[in-house]
Amino acid sequence: MSLSRTLILLLLIGLLVLRYIWWKPTAGGTNPDVLPTVLWHGMGDSCCVPLSLGAIMKLIVEETKGGYVRSMEIGGNPVIDWQSGFFIHPNEQVEYVCKQLLLDERLAKGYNAIGFSQGGQFLRAVAQRCPTPPMRTLVTLGGQHQGVFGLPMCLTLSNSACEYISRLLNSVAYSEMTQRNLVQATYWHDPIMENHYRLGSTFLADINNELYLNEFYIENLHKLKKFVMVKFLNDTIVQPKESQWFQFYTSGQDKVIQPLNESKVFQDLRLMKMEKEGKLVFLGVEGDHLAISKAWFIKNIVPLLLEK
Numbered sequence: 280m281s282l283s284r285t286l287i288l289l290l291l292i293g294l295l296v297l298r299y300i301w302w303k304p305t306a307g308g309t310n311p312d313v314l315p316t317v318l319w320h321g322m323g324d325s326c327c328v329p330l331s332l333g334a335i336m337k338l339i340v341e342e343t344k345g346g347y348v349r350s351m352e353i354g355g356n357p358v359i360d361w362q363s364g365f366f367i368h369p370n371e372q373v374e375y376v377c378k379q380l381l382l383d384e385r386l387a388k389g390y391n392a393i394g395f396s397q398g399g400q401f402l403r404a405v406a407q408r409c410p411t412p413p414m415r416t417l418v419t420l421g422g423q424h425q426g427v428f429g430l431p432m433c434l435t436l437s438n439s440a441c442e443y444i445s446r447l448l449n450s451v452a453y454s455e456m457t458q459r460n461l462v463q464a465t466y467w468h469d470p471i472m473e474n475h476y477r478l479g480s481t482f483l484a485d486i487n488n489e490l491y492l493n494e495f496y497i498e499n500l501h502k503l504k505k506f507v508m509v510k511f512l513n514d515t516i517v518q519p520k521e522s523q524w525f526q527f528y529t530s531g532q533d534k535v536i537q538p539l540n541e542s543k544v545f546q547d548l549r550l551m552k553m554e555k556e557g558k559l560v561f562l563g564v565e566g567d568h569l570a571i572s573k574a575w576f577i578k579n580i581v582p583l584l585l586e587k
Contacts, residue, residue, distance in 0.1 A: 302327045304352045306336045310345035314391050314415060316584055317380065318350040321396030321421075321569070322364040322463070326352040332395070338573065342581045347385050351376050351398075368458075369401055369465050369482040376401075377409035389413045391584050396421045396517075396569060399508075400466060404486045406503060407496040416583050418507040421517060421568050425527035425544065426468025426476075426483050429518030453479025470528040488547035497549050506553060507560040507583060509571075516568035524561050525550070 304326050316339050320332050327333045327350055336348045353363035353372055363372055380386055392414050394402035399422020406414045451457050452467040458481045465482035469475055477484045484490055488497070500506070510523035517523060521536045525544065529537040539545050540554075553559050562579060564571060 302357060303333070303336075304350050306348045307340035307343070307345050308347040308385065310343060310347075313343045313346035313585065314389055315347040315349065315386050316343075317386070317390050317392045317402070317414075318348065319376070319392070319394045319398030319402050320350070320360075320364070321394075321398050323361075324364065324395065325357060325360045326350040327357075335393075335576075338576065339581070339584065342577060343584060346584065349383065349386070351379070363462075364397070365462055366460060367462065369404065369462060373401060373404045373408060376405055380405070380409065380412055383412075386412045389415045391416045391418070393418045393420065393580070394422055397423060397462070397466070400424055400483065400486070403500070403506075404482075407486055407493075407499045410499045410502060414503060416505040416507065416586070417503055418509065418580060418583060419523070420509045420571065421511050421514065421523050422508065423466055423517055423522045424508070424525040425487070425522045425542075426466040426480075427463070427518055427522060428468050428470060428528065428533055468522075468527065470530055470533055473530050487544045489544065492547060500548060501553060501558075503553075503558060504586075505558055505560055505583065507562060509562045509564060509579075511568050511570065512563050512565050514568045 318326070318332055318335060320326055324331050327336070332350050336350055339348050340346060352360045353367065353375060354360055359367075380390075389412060392402045392405070394400070394417070399419030402414075402417060403419065403422070403424065406417055449469060449472075452464045452469070453475050457464045458479065465480060467476075468480070468483065477489050480489075485493075486496065508524050510520060511517075512520070514520040514523070519526075519528060519536060521527065524539065525542075526536050526539050527542065529535045540551065545551060550559065564575060564579075
C-alpha cells in the first residue's frame with residue numbers, strides 16, 4: 280500500500296474514532312423540566328470537539344442537572360461540519376438546521392439557542408425563518424448582526440497590505456461566485472457602498488430586512504422571550520466589534536458607530552418594540568473574541584437557560 284493511501288486510511292479511521300467515541304452532537308436529556316439548548320458553532324470550529332463546544336455541552340448538562348443539549352452538526356459528519364463554516368452558504372445551512380430541529384421530538388415544546396460568532400446570526404435566521412419548533416431565548420456570543428467590514432488582526436500586517444487586501448475583498452465580495460462559495464462574504468457589509476451591499480449580500484441583507492420588509496421575519500423574531508447579545512470588549516477579530524450589539528458604522532464612512540436606535544435595521548426589524556418589552560439584553564465581557572471563562576458562562580448564561 281502506498282504512503283498516500285495509508286495516510287488516507289489512517290485519516291478515515293481517525294474520523295471514525297472521533298465520531299463514535301467522543302464526537303457526540305447530543306448530550307443530557309434526563310431532566311424534562313428544563314428547556315433543551317441548541318448550539319451552533321462558529322467559523323473554524325465544529326459541533327463537538329471536547330476542548331470547544333463539547334466542553335460547553337458538558338457544562339450545560341451539569342449546570343441544568345441533565346438538560347438536553349444539541350450541538351448542530353452540519354452535513355452529518357465532522358469533515359462537512361468543519362467545511363460548512365467557510366464554504367456552505369448560510370441559506371443552505373439554515374434550511375438544513377431547520378429541518379433537523381423539526382425532526383427532533385425533544386425540541387417540540389421549545390428550546391433555547393446559543394450561537395458562537397457567525398453561528399449567532401445563523402441562529403437568528405433560524406428564529407426568523409423557522410418558528411417551529413419555537414425558539415424561546417436566543418443568546419449570541421460575538422455574533423456579527425450587522426456584518427463585518429475589516430480584516431481580523433489587520434494591525435499585524437503593514438498598512439499598505441491591509442489597504443490592498445481590503446480593496447481586493449471590496450471588489451469581489453458581492454460577485455455571484457464569491458457569495459456562493461465563501462460564507463464570510465455573505466455578511467461582508469461595506470458601509471461606504473451600501474447599495475452594493477444590499478443588492479449583493481445573499482444572506483445578511485435579507486435577514487436584516489434591508490431588501491424589503493418581511494413581516495414574517497419580524498413576527499417570528501418578536502416571538503423570542505429574550506434576545507441576548509454578548510459583545511467581547513477587547514475583540515480583535517470582529518470589525519467593528521459593535522456589530523455584536525447590532526450596531527454598525529454610520530453609512531458613508533467606516534469610523535463613527537451609529538447608535539442602534541438611529542439605525543435603519545432598528546426600524547426595519549422593529550427592534551424598538553422588543554426594546555420596550557425588555558426583550559433585548561446587551562452583555563459585555565472583557566477579553567478577545569469568544570474568550571469567556573467557565574465562571575462567567577455559569578453566572579451570566581446558565582440562568583437564562585433555567586428560566587421558565
